[in-house]
Every structure is written in structure tokens, then in C-alpha cells.
Amino acid sequence: MRYDVIVVGGSPAALAFSRTFRELYPERKLLVIRRTEKQPIPCAVPYIVGRLKGVDNNIFSDDIYSQMAIDLVVDEVIEIDRKRKIVRTRSGREFGYNKLVIATGTSPTRIPIEGIDLKNVVFVFKEYKALKEVYKVLSRAERLVIVGAGFVGLEFADDLADGREIHIVEILNEALPLSFDKEFGALARRELEMKGVRFHLQKSIRKIVGSDKVEKVILSDGTELEADAVLIAVGVKPNSELAVKAGLRVDELGHIIVDDYMRTNDPDILAIGDVAQKKDFLFGKPMKAYFSTLAITEGRIAAMNIYSPGKIKAPTRILPVFATKIGRIALAAAGLIERVANRMGIEVIPVTVEVINRHPAKLPNAEKILFKALFEKETMRIIGAQIAGPETVVEIINSVAITIELGLTAYQILTLQYATQPLLTPSPSNNPLRRAAYEAIMLKRKES
Amino acid sequence: MRYDVIVVGGSPAALAFSRTFRELYPERKLLVIRRTEKQPIPCAVPYIVGRLKGVDNNIFSDDIYSQMAIDLVVDEVIEIDRKRKIVRTRSGREFGYNKLVIATGTSPTRIPIEGIDLKNVVFVFKEYKALKEVYKVLSRAERLVIVGAGFVGLEFADDLADGREIHIVEILNEALPLSFDKEFGALARRELEMKGVRFHLQKSIRKIVGSDKVEKVILSDGTELEADAVLIAVGVKPNSELAVKAGLRVDELGHIIVDDYMRTNDPDILAIGDVAQKKDFLFGKPMKAYFSTLAITEGRIAAMNIYSPGKIKAPTRILPVFATKIGRIALAAAGLIERVANRMGIEVIPVTVEVINRHPAKLPNAEKILFKALFEKETMRIIGAQIAGPETVVEIINSVAITIELGLTAYQILTLQYATQPLLTPSPSNNPLRRAAYEAIMLKRKES
Structure with missing residues (x-):
């Protein structure tokens, strides 16, 4: 054929x-x-247990194949x-x-840890059968250790933190360490801590212990965590x-x-x-x-x-552009973070603004938005941004991402037109992107 | 001095x-x-009665004058x-x-209507004393006629529609007639109708009747509306x-x-x-x-x-960029609407997409987003967009506004990078802006 x-x-x-x-x-x-027999929706995999209640609620319909006359072979x-x-x-x-x-x-990357082949150690593998197994293990787990505090690990923890004892082990020094600067990672971590999740930062897994199934996880500093399941979420x-x-x-x-x-x-x-x-x-x-x-x-x-x-x-x-929701807050980022810019030796003007998503702030449902933008010092080009707050922050970062991708400077951003509305957004002078551009320009002018 | x-x-x-x-x-x-003795926050004026409960909750602080050593004279x-x-x-x-x-x-524009000088006929004048009067009249009104179904009229109606009888009179054929095409205006109108507001479209005010105070409003078709207050919101x-x-x-x-x-x-x-x-x-x-x-x-x-x-x-x-919230939905627009483009003789490819703000749609709090974009047929430049749905739509239009202001084409938009997240946005293939660009390109390709 x-x-x-x-x-x-x-x-x-x-x-x-x-x-x-x-x-x-x-x-x-x-x-x-x-x-894979059925095709899972990859982004929503962390929600298969709590919010979606089953892998079969997270499957792309195969109707497209018959409807569009596309042959399918599994x-x-x-x-x-x-x-x-x-x-x-x-x-x-x-x-x-x-x-x-x-x-x-x-x-998923196989990591060389003693005990990784024990029963109830699962990886985030986005295939149907593998996910069925992940579902079975996680939905029964009462004491869970998650390895890796990236998006996937945190989203699983957010979805599962309801009666279960959850530990997250992360080798770096904050949650979401690759995508956000520390102040943002800390916000995500605190949301989960408020739900009872315990973090073990700057620690790795020494070994996983059990006779047939997982019974215990031993960390690099000797800490022993009793566990009936381990979820490995450390990279692919x-x-x-x-x-x-x-x-x-x-x-x-x-x-x-x-x-x-x-x-x-x-x-x-x-x-x-x-x-x-x-x-x-x-x-x-x-x-x-x-x-x-x-x-x-x-x-x-x-x-x-x-x-x-x-x-x-x-x-x-x-351009990396991400978003996640942890606890009550949404977090999103585009482009470089400050830590990475520093490591690369790029001189930046970092601007952090905190605004309220209503104006005046006395209006109902007022919430904080924390926004940080990085402008390259020499060119005043925007090269990165991070944001945390209510649901709208994702679409704010999607605006910012366009300005980064197109290489716009703070000067150009300052005059880009935009909408605000008392019940929906910060005030006109507190639009996060324009206000950050404004402050970067003022800093630069005062300096010179 | x-x-x-x-x-x-x-x-x-x-x-x-x-x-x-x-x-x-x-x-x-x-x-x-x-x-003005105190400086009202202009955008939130429609909310002084219901949500803000007083003009004094909608005032810019004058602290800036003393803090920044700026002299102020009223x-x-x-x-x-x-x-x-x-x-x-x-x-x-x-x-x-x-x-x-x-x-x-x-x-506010003074409109020449018989009876306009009667007591309890008020204009949306954004000065402190005038607004105090507006507040007094509207907070007591039980039967209110609002003249004009633009943003300001609708936002007042949304804020006041709680026990009061409210009529909105609009000379054009739909709500929000200058900023949105009819299908979007109709959504806003229906939200208010569900709250009991009655619309009188394609009608004007023949006269306002009363001995000292407003008692009745007579429309161009002879309809008589009993009223104890009239709010004129028809332009400035x-x-x-x-x-x-x-x-x-x-x-x-x-x-x-x-x-x-x-x-x-x-x-x-x-x-x-x-x-x-x-x-x-x-x-x-x-x-x-x-x-x-x-x-x-x-x-x-x-x-x-x-x-x-x-x-x-x-x-x-x-570039006009607006947003409003009427009832449960937010509406926003940037650039041209189709009716205006047609009137100007600009040939456009209009693309309307309806998507769900979660993926998969089985996730909690899933809501519809209606998005319409206009691409100039000859150049494929985006020249306008309208959107209705949950709160995030304002920030979506703020992304779109950037692409309009910078003159981007559907081809350029299609590859702009962006974030999605299951709990926060439509699926990757249903990002409203990119999907509209995609569909415009496919239409153009099939045509040629």
C-alpha cells in the first residue's frame, strides 16, 4: 500500500x-x-486523577480520522x-x-536510581496504557513522593493534594527552577504548602526502598519518606x-x-x-x-x-512561553529569566511591578498581579517576563511574548495601545507591560 | 507667580x-x-451606585500633590x-x-430634547459635584430611562439593574452599535435583558414630560415610558x-x-x-x-x-481598543468592525471562531469564547477583532491589538508563539487569534 x-x-x-x-x-x-491505542491530550495529563477522574476523559477524539478520510493504524x-x-x-x-x-x-528520561524498577514507581509517559497505570497507582496512593518541582510535578501535586500526603523532591533551590526566578517559584511553592504539600529542596533521591512495591524513599541528606507511590517528573x-x-x-x-x-x-x-x-x-x-x-x-x-x-x-x-495554575494562582513566563540572563552575561534592567486587577481597587474580586520584565540594558529590548496572579495573567504574557518575539524596545512598548476596564483589568497607568516599560525608561533616563 | x-x-x-x-x-x-473639587476616576463612573456605593469611593487620591511637591489649585x-x-x-x-x-x-453633548431641563434628567459629567447629583438621582430612581446603548449606558444599566425598572433607548439597531458588529452587541443586550432591562432599539426620544421632575418619556414611535429619572449617555x-x-x-x-x-x-x-x-x-x-x-x-x-x-x-x-463587562460576559474589540469596513469599501476576510476556555472541555469552569477577526483581503493584514466571553478576553484583545497596530498579516500571526494551559485557556489549536489567522489563510488558499 x-x-x-x-x-x-x-x-x-x-x-x-x-x-x-x-x-x-x-x-x-x-x-x-x-x-498508542488512544491518544491522550498531553497538556492535561497532570489532571487525570483529581479533576478529570480518568484517563478516558483526557483523550483526543478519533472522529477526525473517519470524518476527514485519514487512515489510522495503531x-x-x-x-x-x-x-x-x-x-x-x-x-x-x-x-x-x-x-x-x-x-x-x-x-521520560530514565534516571539511574536504586529501586526505580519497584512497583508503584511511575513515569509521566503520555501513552494510553502507561497513563492507565499512572492513574491506577496515583489514585490509590495515600503517601506520594513526586520527584521534580517543574510544571508537571507541581500540576500533579496541585491536582492530588486533597487528603493525600505529598512530598516533592527537587534538586535545585526552588519550585519551577528552570522557568521562573525564585520569587515566582516561591509563590507556587507556598500555594502547595498551604494545601499540605511538603517540599524537599536541594535534595535528590538516594534510593527507593521496598520489597516488591515502594515502601520508602531515602533522600540525599538521609531523610526517609514513607511512601506507597513515587512519581518521576524530571524530564524527557x-x-x-x-x-x-x-x-x-x-x-x-x-x-x-x-x-x-x-x-x-x-x-x-x-x-x-x-x-x-x-x-x-x-x-x-x-x-x-x-x-x-x-x-x-x-x-x-x-x-x-x-x-x-x-x-x-x-x-x-x-521563545519559551509557558503557563500553569498552582493552587489559586496562575503563573506564566516568556523568554529569559533573570538568573539565566545573569549566567549568560547579558546586562538587563529588571523591573518588577505589583498591581491590582481592578480599578479602583475597592471593586469586588480585586486580586494582586506580580509582573517582572527584563529589558536588555544596551538596546532596551524586552527579552523576558514573568507574571503571577488571577487567570488573566496567561493572556497578559501572551501579549508580552509577541513584543519579545518581535524584538520591541521599551520605547515602542510604551506607546502600544491597549484596553482597560474597571471590572476586568488594572488601571490604565498600571497595565503591567506598559508600566514596566515606563519604569525601565525612567530608570535609564535618570541614569544617563 | x-x-x-x-x-x-x-x-x-x-x-x-x-x-x-x-x-x-x-x-x-x-x-x-x-x-473639580475632587477628581473622579472616569472609567469607573458607571459603577458609583451599585458596586462602589458612593462617588467618594471613586476618587483619585490627591496625595500625589503633596508627596511629589506639585501645587494644586481648584x-x-x-x-x-x-x-x-x-x-x-x-x-x-x-x-x-x-x-x-x-x-x-x-x-457631555447637550441634546435638543423637549423636557431635558426637568429635574432628575442627568448627564454623565465626570466632575465631582455633577456626579454627586447623578448618584443622588440614580440611587433613588425606581424607574429609569437610559438614553444611549453605548458602553456607558450599558455599564450603568448593568450596575443598576437590581430591583429597578430600566429602559434603554437607542437610535441604532443594536446595543454597542459603534464598537461591535451586531452579533456581539446582541450578546450584551441579552445579558441585560436577562436582568430585566428592556431595550427600545431604533427609537429616539420625542420628549421628556413632567411638571417639575421627570414623569414620563415619550419615544419617537409614541411609546410612553413612566420614569422618575433619565440618564443621558449619548456622547461627549x-x-x-x-x-x-x-x-x-x-x-x-x-x-x-x-x-x-x-x-x-x-x-x-x-x-x-x-x-x-x-x-x-x-x-x-x-x-x-x-x-x-x-x-x-x-x-x-x-x-x-x-x-x-x-x-x-x-x-x-x-487604534480603538475597548473592553466592557455586561452581565456575566466581558466584551472587547480592537480596530475596525465589519460593518464599518464594508461601509468604507475595504474588502475583508471575516473569520469567526467559537472555542472553549479549557482543554479538555470537561474541565471545571469551561466557558465559551466568541472571537471574530477581520483580515484585509488584499494584504492579509489583520485590521480588526471582537471577542466575548470570560474575563480573559480583554487580555486576548490586548494581544490582538498589538498585531493590528504593528500591521501583522495572518501569515505572521500564525507563527507567533504563545502559551496555553488546560485550566486557563483554550487548547493550542484553538487559540482564538492563531486559529482565526489559520482559517483566513486556508480560505485564501482554497480560493486561489
């Missing part, structure tokens, strides 16, 4: 690609081969024969392609073995190298989503950036360009 | 100017002359003597200036008489003509805020654009440039 296009993987990137391709080319033969592609242009699957089937799209995503790696085996080029982080149209070094093979290379927005160095927003965009762009590369290129210079 | 700078008016523009000027020039002598400037560089006030005082900043704002005009008398140039709408640094034709006199000229972002034609966000920005820019005009220019090409 020969297809015009075969997609390997069923993730958001694969879905976005398939939908766009089918809309543009209704007559072409399109096949998706994915290894199997694992284990080999790409680039000469004959066919893929071979674990069950021994072969499918021919004219164009191949690799969207194999990531898998790209599933690029298949590509490597086929002779496709990967970068030093293991991501498949692609051009502006998501093409690999074989012009008939594309790679999209988490498995494809990402380069950082400032220096163009390979980075890890596993965002489903980016995966979607790459899927769309790949489909639009697959036969005739045109004017829409993929964003190969990647 | 001679001042380095005199500001006429105490509004947000005046406050922003004064604060920035004082920070930059701590030694200069600065005087503010305003005619009086009305009635004449500018440009030769002698002095201003004269109603009480007969004279003050000399080196630079004069006019920030006199707007006043710039307070530029003072400037005209002094020989400063105004445009055909009565706004004082200014350059990129907010200077009038007299280089020692600036004008900022609602009284200063605004030009529309597409064609540069004089327009009405009374936004406190813009007033703030102009105040800041004027102060930064007052002695040595520099690189930060005021946004003289104005």
Missing part, C-alpha cells in the same frame, strides 16, 4: 498536520501510524527504508510513502532513534535537524513537534522546548509547505 | 503628565489647576494670554507659565473653547491639533488626553477616541519630550 503521506505519531503535531493537509489536499492518500514504526520509501512496523507490516512526517515526540528526551537509524541528522540534544519548512536532510522526510530541533530565540543554539503550541504550529506549517515551500516559515527561533 | 509648567485639568492625562514630569525634573515648579482657567504667558481663572487669579499643558477633557465633545479663544488650532471635530510630541501650534503649549486630536490608524482622519489608556500614554510622552523632543513619539494614529 502506498500513501502520498505517512505520519508517524498521533500527537498534537500529527493531528494539526493531518487536518491541514487533508483540508488542502482532499484527494491525497494520508495515513497516520501511532503506537502500531509502532520500527524502521524507515529511505531507498524504497517504505516504513516497517513492529507487527511486520510495510507501508509505502511519498512524503514521510515524523512526529514521534518524547519519552526526544524519540529520535528511528530517525537516527534511518540516517537522518540530529543535533547534540537528539532532536532531528529541520529547515524552515520542517524538512530533514532527506527532502521527502519531515519532522515536527517535540522530536524536531528547536533553537533559542537569542542565540540560535539547540534547546529543549516541548510545547504543544509550537507542535501545532509546526504541524500546520509543514502541511502548508509540503509540496511547494512558500512564504510561511516555521518559528525555528524559539 | 510663575511656574515652569502649568497643567490645566486634573484627569488621568494630567496626572500621568505630572507624575512623569516631576520624576524627571524634581526641581521645576509645577502647578495643576483643575475645576479653579477654572478661563483665559490663556499667550503673549504674557499667563492663565487667568474664574476667581480672577493669574498664574504665569513657561510651558502650558491643556488637559481639559470632554463634556472636547472642552476646547479655551484653546480656540487663545488662537490654538483645532480640527473639524473640535480637538486641539497636536504634533507627535503633543505640542499645539504654539510650541510652549501642549494638549493631551481627550481634548487633543486623534487620527484613525488606517487613514489618518480626525476621529473621536476617548480612552484613558491613550490619555495616560500621551501624558507620559508629553512629559518625556517637553524640553527636548526625543525618540518616543505619541501614537497619533489611533
